[in-house]
Amino acid sequence: MKKLPPAGWILIAMVIGIILGHLVNISFPDPKVAAQIAGYISLFSDVFLRLIKMLIGPLVFSTLVVGIAHMGDAASVGRVFGKALGWFITASLVSLILGMIMANLLQPGHNLGLPLPDIGSSANLATSKFTLKDFVSHLVPRSFAESMANNEILQIVVFSMFFGVALASLGEKARTLISAIDELSHAMLKITGYVMKLAPLAVLAAMAATVAVNGLGILLKFAVFMGDFYLSLFLLWGLLVLAGFAFLGRRVFKLLVLIKEAFLLSFATASSEAAYPKILDALDRFGVKRKISSFVMPMGYSFNLDGSMMYCTFAVLFIAQAYGIELSIGTQITMLLILMLTSKGMAGVPRASLVVIAATLNQFNIPEAGLLLILGVDTFLDMGRSATNAVGNSIATAVVAKWEGELLPESEADANARQLDKEAAATLAQPAHG
Template identity: 75%
Template sequence: MEGPIETRSSPITLKRKLPQWAQILVAMMLGAGAGYVIFTIYPNNEAVEIAEHISLISDIFLRLIKMLIGPLVFSTLVVGIAHMGNAKSIGRVFFKVFGWFIIASVISLLLGTLIANLLQPGQNLGLPLPPAETEATLKISSFTLSDFVGHLVPRSFAEALANNEILQIVVFSMFFGVALAALGDAGKTLSKVIEELVHVMLKITAYVMMLAPAAVFSAMTATIATNGLEILAKFSIFMIGFYVALLILLGVLVLAGFIFLGRRIFRLLALIREPFLLAFATASSEAAYPKILDALDRFGVKRKVSSFVLPMGYSFNLDGSMMYCTFAILFIAQAYGIELSIATQLTMMTILMLTSKGMAGVPRASLVVIAATLGHFNIPEAGLLLILGIDAFLDMGRSATNAAGNSIAAAVVAKWEGELLSEADAIANARQLDAELALALDPAHKD
């Protein structure tokens, strides 16, 4: 009698808990309040020191996520490719994915350029400008085209895993998956082993994600304690304009999703709210990767599609980051009174289209790409110093947008390929995942 009673009581207990997306939202608000109190009460140096200690929790969480990303991307991508069966299917999905990414990238760059020109956020800034000859001390050489091509292919898979080079892991995994699929029956044993690795990595992910609310509180507290809220007022036009641009971009992406998915797009948005908030609060789209994978499972996207599209999206489909690059470059040019013709801006967009690819995993990658692009158009690199103080707040928005864009891309590609479960089957699958999660996390169910 005791066994069945325990089995029935656990789901009820889980339902009574606050959903994790709500926990994350509460943690964000509490963190902002705690950070502002610290910033107000303590002098700047002490506030920074306190913030460094508080941020240890979020640092540990992000390290744990980075620990998972490499093996998770490798195992899910290899299994996904192996399940596609043949090179023709893989090639078809690849070109569909890239077609979507290129169109989304162009829309992101166009919107950022258009809105920055309309709002003119750099005009009449009312702040002292850094001298034009000041160097921003950012390494920009790694974003030349030749270096990017060289960076595309890993010298060692172990090195790519150790450095969390997502693009290189994707390249190796694609070769591995295609070769495994080509082996046919001879590769089934290894394929099953890698499938078991996927289950192990997802179970570890479930444990790590229990720290998410604490990590969000820590990250938000440290950010506000270090920067305060006053800096937001100084750059209000720039920040409001950028977030308006992000909202418009999200609206366009949702509209595109609606065209292909119909009303189911709203179900997808509800499912990705947790990874969206997580990416926003931690300013890391990597932190949201495992949760996006889970959300797509619940939406009905078959794993062989999501595990193929998501890793590629993290390297090639950074919509929010690309919009930020155009917006920030035009802001800096306007602040220094530099006029850029339409032809020049189109050239700038083309350069950004190339240099922004594969920047996932590079620290402060958007700033590095901006620095590299500024030099092409004789815009003072010192202008980066204007936005360094608010970059953390802007990184939240672009990371969350990147996460949402990749989620919609995976769902649309699954629809194109006929690999999207019906709504009824997706709901049944989600219930099964909930039951498995309850078994994984509830000690009462262990033998």
């Protein structure tokens, strides 16, 4: 019997998780009891996500420093940074505009047939206005240790850029230190391999806990809204693949096959962070040189959240429609530009999209209570957003590598993938000592 690929195990785990969650939901109709049981089930997925978060900081630092040190000079770093940022801003604008167009075309908030939350209700989310000043001051870490402790990816990227450029300029003197950090990155990737073995169990627990609390009935209530949102996501995936095809040609489909496991993982756990190590591995196999992927990917996690971007405009307009508030095209464009700024650098905030939406609702006098409408299904929507973010970042990194001439030809990439498979098999075959 042919060995089942990891993506197959994740799919099976998702199905079992949904069945298990549904059984808990119908066996324990009291929401408090169901939530308590779900809390114990989700322990597995919580531990898995904590393990991933434990790895992200050192992994980003070590791979990025070595990548920049190998780039050679600050000019190369600046060039890659400029190209990546140009792609991210364009992709974000396209995602926001698509969300706005689809919400206006499909009108998901009209004739909801659901009781609207009282206008005075609060969703209890911190909704302080995000200013450019706050963003810029948050960009630079007060302390590297603090940004590592808080998993502030953007701050780790800023420090790593300085560190990598400094090592590159030291030349021969820094060779030992670069070698040591390179070994650290290999050690982190090895630990990642061990953690990823738990992925199917984490996926099963995440799906079971979500369905146990919310039940499958909630999906029927919000079928129109969720259907419209996922239709918009499919269109966004199509645009991203089309953009990838324009630069990478038919190879973009090879990339999609390579990231399927990362896609399913981020979808099932509703966390794009969970997929980060897997995407890095998929990009290695695709032929993207590590000095590009280790630089563009962490940036993407702060600046290139395509799924979350689209959700922001879509959800704000859905809530406005539900309360019968008409927003002119001029107002919608203003809102879109504000979202473009406020949503940057929000990757480290839990349920970042909801916080950004809450702040936007306040600015345009739309009842914040409308958020209570979508809170119940937000996890199901977050799955789609996270998976989209994973696709967007993978394609962006591959395109930047192609622009920079740092993408291996297909034959070399395939040979490299076979070598990685051999190394992985050798690791598994090693006998335990002791």
